[in-house]
Amino acid sequence: MRKEKEALALKKKFNLSQADIAKSLASDFVCSFFINKKTGRYIEFSSNEFYKSLNIPATGDDFFNVSENALMNLIYLEDKELTFKAFNKENVIKVLEIDTSFSIIFRILINNKPIYLDMKIANMINDDTHIVCGIKNIDAHMKRIEEYENYKRSSLTFGGIAEALASDYAALIYVNTKNDIYHEYYSSDKYKTLGIPTDGKYLFSSIDGLRKHIYMEDLPLFLTACTKENILNVLEVDKSFTLNIRIILDGEPLYCLIKITKMMLEDDYHVVIGISNIDEHMKREEKYNKYINQFKEIAFKDSLTGVKSKNAYNDYEERINYEIKENLIKEFALVVCDINGLKVINDTLGHAAGDEYIKSGARLICDTFKYSPVFRVGGDEFVVILENNDYKDRFNLLNEINNNVVCNIRNKCVSLAVGMADFTDDDICVHDVFERADRMMYENKKLLKSL
DSSP: OHHHHHHHHHHHHHTOOHHHHHHHHHTTEEEEEEEETTTOOEEEEEEOGGGGGGTOOSEESOHHHHHHHHHTTTBOHHHHHHHHHHSSHHHHHHHHHHSSEEEEEEEEEETTEEEEEEEEEEEETTEEEEEEEEEEEOHHHHHHHHHHHHHHHHTOOHHHHHHHHHTTOSEEEEEETTTOOEEEEEEOHHHHTTOOOSEESSTTHHHHTTGGGBOGGGHHHHHHHSSHHHHHHHHHHSSEEEEEEEEEETTEEEEEEEEEEEOSSTTOOEEEEEEEEOHHHHHHHHHHHHHHHHHHHHHTBOTTTSSBOHHHHHHHHHHHHHHHHTTOOOOOEEEEEEEETHHHHHHHHOHHHHHHHHHHHHHHHHHHSTTSOEEEOSSSEEEEEEOHHHHHTHHHHHHHHHHHHHHHHHTTOOEEEEEEEEOOTTOOSHHHHHHHHHHHHHHHHHHHHTO
């Protein structure tokens, strides 16, 4: 009761009224309107110079349509859809039935610059038939908010980023390459079990301390690569030195990545050593590579004869074509073999006998060209790529298989037609050599028919 009397006395002292307070608050608005909810008829009862740029008439019969038409060409393109979806008579009246006011923030273009406005529509007190609308220029306020948000984003320091990245490492060590003193900046519990001191002297002594924990197969690489001289030489050329090794922890090999990077300091002699656990990643990669190799083995192997498949031949051909193009290969020969009489075997004795006949032919080819890849490229067609010692001995090997074929014909065993061609400087791809060998094979086939 006492407080109410004090408030009343204060109002009388300063001659305050609700109209005075409302007038003071309304000074923040660029314009205000008194609107009939039912008819939409309105009158503007306060405005300032900025109001003129909105082009809303001071009075009219349909406030929402008039305002929408006036603002249509002013509203910022990105805000148009949302603004006009919300700012319509039906939606505004619906909101005001539930809440005391409706408010929407949008941007208009003035002199090709976006300006933030806040439109607020509220129910009149003790008047159910009218509402009041005020449009406020909040551009400076919104710009301050944007500046603050930009400041927050840009206030991330490299230290904060480094803290986030540090979680990927089992250990981070700061090293002075001039005096060889190091300090451990961070380490995980697993790394601590290695028993390496957190501070010390002698360059990369923290890494040297890993020596007894290195997986035996990786130790030679580690001792060769992780020397002061080699690391500094690498850092002279590249931004960082990296090495994948396995460390024994709890009796099991664990894949780790050692990464050494120069610090961005003027002295140019500080480095950071990071040791990260990449075991899970490497295990997944090993599993994937194993799967790929198994898939290749199946795809590149002929299931009937056990020799390499047509897919494998295509792979070899692609590799050799690249070597031809880059002048990396000087000599090789192709042998094309075609099994004679397979159709007769299939027609008279059945396909099972035909398969055995093909396998016999494959054995004859493999027994002759023991040190060269043999490919089954068709039902009864084989190709052999002769390199190295088989290439040097190719004419003897060709005579050998031809003699065996003649002997087999007499003994009614498997018969092959064979053709061979050498790679020459005039050949631009493997297929050029194949075509000559294939022609030689057909000439040999004709010869064998006369036997």
